[in-house]
Amino acid sequence: MSKHEIEVTINGRRFAGAVESRVTLSDFLRGEAGYTGVHVGCEHGVCGACTVIVNGKAVRSCLMLAVQVQGAEVTTVEGLAAPDGTLHPAQQALRDEHGLQCGFCTPGVLMTMAAMTAGEQKPDEEALLAALSGHICRCTGYQGIRRAARKLAAGEGA
Amino acid sequence: MKAAPFDYLAPGSIEEACALLAEAGGGASVLAGGQTLMPLLALRMSQPFILVDINNIAALRGVSRIAGGTRIGPATRQCDGLADAVLAEHLPVLVRALSHVGHYQTRNRGTIGGSIALGEPAAEMPATAVALGAVIEITSVRGVRRVEAADFYLGPYMTVLESDELVTGIEYPDWPPGHVILFREVAQRPGDFALVGLVGALVVEGARITRAGLAWFGMGPTPVKMRQAEAAILGQSADALDVNGLAALAIADTAPFDDHHASAEYRRTVGRRMFTRILREALGRQEAA
Numbered sequence A: 001m002s003k004h005e006i007e008v009t010i011n012g013r014r015f016a017g018a019v020e021s022r023v024t025l026s027d028f029l030r031g032e033a034g035y036t037g038v039h040v041g042c043e044h045g046v047c048g049a050c051t052v053i054v055n056g057k058a059v060r061s062c063l064m065l066a067v068q069v070q071g072a073e074v075t076t077v078e079g080l081a082a083p084d085g086t087l088h089p090a091q092q093a094l095r096d097e098h099g100l101q102c103g104f105c106t107p108g109v110l111m112t113m114a115a116m117t118a119g120e121q122k123p124d125e126e127a128l129l130a131a132l133s134g135h136i137c138r139c140t141g142y143q144g145i146r147r148a149a150r151k152l153a154a155g156e157g158a
Numbered sequence B: 001m002k003a004a005p006f007d008y009l010a011p012g013s014i015e016e017a018c019a020l021l022a023e024a025g026g027g028a029s030v031l032a033g034g035q036t037l038m039p040l041l042a043l044r045m046s047q048p049f050i051l052v053d054i055n056n057i058a059a060l061r062g063v064s065r066i067a068g069g070t071r072i073g074p075a076t077r078q079c080d081g082l083a084d085a086v087l088a089e090h091l092p093v094l095v096r097a098l099s100h101v102g103h104y105q106t107r108n109r110g111t112i113g114g115s116i117a118l119g120e121p122a123a124e125m126p127a128t129a130v131a132l133g134a135v136i137e138i139t140s141v142r143g144v145r146r147v148e149a150a151d152f153y154l155g156p157y158m159t160v161l162e163s164d165e166l167v168t169g170i171e172y173p174d175w176p177p178g179h180v181i182l183f184r185e186v187a188q189r190p191g192d193f194a195l196v197g198l199v200g201a202l203v204v205e206g207a208r209i210t211r212a213g214l215a216w217f218g219m220g221p222t223p224v225k226m227r228q229a230e231a232a233i234l235g236q237s238a239d240a241l242d243v244n245g246l247a248a249l250a251i252a253d254t255a256p257f258d259d260h261h262a263s264a265e266y267r268r269t270v271g272r273r274m275f276t277r278i279l280r281e282a283l284g285r286q287e288a289a
């Protein structure tokens, strides 16, 4: 099994270290880098809980190897709120609309919402709801999450 | 679960990748987007000794126009294909099919060639390649060969690819501007593999159908080319199509199976309805199915 030196920016901070080839990005972020907001549900790409943003794109971190983020910029849920604690619009919208209960799926849901609303152009409601179909939530029945998504799409998340 | 140990190599060129695959003597897997391979590794259904990551090979990415067609680099990400202007203009049905591949999050990573090379029988990309008459370019240290998509698939996740070979391009012939596109799938949830799916293209000239490429997915161990229906539809008038007769021929080419999602009979029934409805819709005939 090979070991690899990687250097990656996580939530704006440089992180350098050696990773084993088979370590997934999700395990690396939680275990080595300490970002335990990355939740691992299924470990094989089905639930969406582990979603993070890599170079601007929302991806499932259990379906990437840590060695593949060499040189990349990664954002986890820990990187969403402003340093003064002001919530990201997606966080605020989920909170306002009761879009979470146990919170296990929430970091993943947030990263998809954050990635889709990051650009100049706000996504339309249909696209945002379709993207959220990549997340499984065992608690909420999805209606709160959908309301939050509608708010975000309408640009009233903040 | 965690993947079994393997070595990880990320070559920078096609030559290097092929040399590594040849050296590995069957012990290597190619890692493209990883959206299917990574689960197989995590479940230990696949345990290669070496992963050859092709994500650093620029020559395997991108869409280009070639004589009489469009070439897609296999490592082109599905999300990039969805946003590609050349594909939107020349291969609209492929773009339509892409929007049904996995989820937003997996399309951000998954590649068009990865889906084609893996050969999941219920996946959209293999059937689209079969329907449109694509040719798959395969490279190894032994040389380059080209295989028709319809001859590429042998069974579920089984293709003509040898262990030292790499898909290095997918070439789709041109379909003339204004051709009719057909796409429909039935799945239990968005993002799931289809229970039944149909993809294709038709050329109508002076009310007659002059060219047809039609395929099923989820209707057998491989994507299924509708050879009989394709042959029978040629020359028919688009306004007086024998839709039911064609549907029977289209179903005759399938070999669906029973699994815990649906029975073979269900798949055939849905397929027949899907075929008649989508053909009527696509050709602008409004009467009830």
Ligand code: FES
Pocket (backbone or CB within 6 Å): A039, A040, A041, A042, A043, A044, A045, A046, A047, A048, A049, A050, A051, A060, A061, A062, A063
């Ligand atoms: S843990 Fe990655 S998708 Fe479930």
Ligand code: FES
Pocket (backbone or CB within 6 Å): A099, A100, A101, A102, A103, A104, A105, A106, A136, A137, A138, A139, A140
């Ligand atoms: S809030 Fe519990 S899984 Fe979604």
